[in-house]
Amino acid sequence: MKQFYCFSFLLLSLLSATAHAVKLSGNISIQSRLFQHDALETNQHNHYNSFALEPEIYHAWDNRKQAVNFAAFYRYDQYDDERTHADIRELSWLKVFDNWELTVGVSKVFWGVTESQHLVDIINQTDQVENTDGEDKLGQPMIRFSTERDWGVLDLFVLPGFRERTFAGIEGRPRIIIDTDAATYESDDGDHHIDYAIRWLSYFDEIELGLSYFSGTSREPVLIPSIPGSFAPHYVIINQIGLDVQAIIEDWTWKLETISRKSDIENYIAATAGFEYTLYGIFETDADLGIVVEYLFDDRDELASSPFQNDITTALRWALNDTQSTEVLLGIITDLDESVVASFIEASRRIGSSFKLTLEARAFNNTVSNRPLHAFRQDDFLQVGFGWYF
């Protein structure tokens, strides 16, 4: 890990030395979250403001066969000390050889095909405090070796150094009280445990197929009750096999992600399967309406750490295809054993050429007391964001 930070420092020096030739980009944004109901606890609030910075520096040379990339993230939150956080999303060196490529440093990768949850995607830790949807990730130190041949892409990863999941703080919302300082590990190496992963990805005509194997510290902690009302994260060692398939059949896109995860405390299978269908040029306009339906399964059933063990996500994606790239996504998650458990709206629109307005609303409905989302039952919120991109 220490060597990694030395290496990172070296990359940064390299970037600053070649500052005249680098490309700078990024965004600065402000965000406001308004909660509809009073909080469960008095140390939580009904209105949160925050701002975030996300600069990125990129420099390529050697006929673009070598590049360094640095992407940082910082958010300041008015009340939540945990949501006020900084992260190096990326600080890596890439070298492209004739038949393979090498990435060394902090980087980000994405695996999988589904929309509602990302079971197979395991390399990067979730930046949970950013948003509850699991789409934001922390940078992961890695050595990635990748080769692309006729038979597909083969990626090998050595992952030195573990990133703990971020959680909202005591004044944060929505939240479960998690004492991240009390994190424990199954491995004696703690967060220095070296993880390994391998992934093969190929496609045959209109079918995409990915197979992956991960051995190391689980990105998802087991939450152990500590002081009353609070939990301590415990990170176990897992071995996980993942499969992701996507098939385009006429206008339909069919998707499947499934994992088999084994650890000393539990073995289980989880899956996401569904389709996406798009209606083009609806109502004689340029707009497209996409319909996404996905079934979420976890064979641990009620014991599942995930709130989605027998649920269906139904979402509508409305893309106006206008100059301002206006998009609206709305969806509901229905628990087949209960009823609607959550619903959401995400919308965005470019303002002028370099600003973007985003709108997000999440509601957690009818949550039964023994289910993970129960703690969020008062936390329906509306979030408005405005960002400047450069």
Place this chain on the structure above:
Amino acid sequence: MNIKTKFASLLLIALQLNTFNAVAETAEEKGLAIAIEADRRDTGFIDSTAKMTMELHNKQGDTSTRHIRIKTLEVEGDGDKSMSIFEQPADVKGTAFLTFSHAIKSDEQWMFLPSIKRVKRINSKNKSGPFMGSEFAFEDIASEEVEKYTYKYLRDENLNGIDCFVIERIPTYKHSGYTRQIGWINKAEYRPEKIIFYDRKNSLLKTLTFSGYKKYLDQFWRADQLSMENHQTEKSTLLKWSDYKFRTGLKDKDFSRNSLKRAK
């Protein structure tokens, strides 16, 4: 009738037959022949890179701009491979598309989303939608393949001092936004000068005008400006090409998933 005159009359009949043959070439055959010749003349460029600027104009006179880098690899006997990388607007900077176009079967297309590092295979069967909010549909900027249309030669016509063939073409692929297109093809150079598009109801929809043609490698004509005017919405898009480079040494592996991820 002596031998000489007999021979002369035979020759005359032969000549007439010949003329008759020329007339017998149907309008469809002539249209196809023109399309094949245009395709033949544009074959052999191997690869190219270029910069594209799109200016979107609406009825109120507002303008918005996109900057895109494009790489193309010619594939013998099939559609081209291409990569488009967005540089502006800033919120989509780094978004990239990889397309393997095909003549008859649907194109294969992948999209890279830089914020989450996701490569997504996209269902690109329907190409009638607008490209980045512009007046160009995806199908308008897709690789030109002879098999994508059936053709019919209509007439010869002089377009602003240029002798042109006027051809009608009807898309053979599914989900096109057009019933037909009328194209003015430069007779000397077999390059398009103007195309008129008719929508699904066969009403006049758009006019595309090519200007500022330049010849590269002594063979390949590329227009510097493509102007698309939508007659129904009164919106227009001006597409400006610059920095054309040919035979830059691009390879198959420069058009792959891995190269898409590091395209920026």
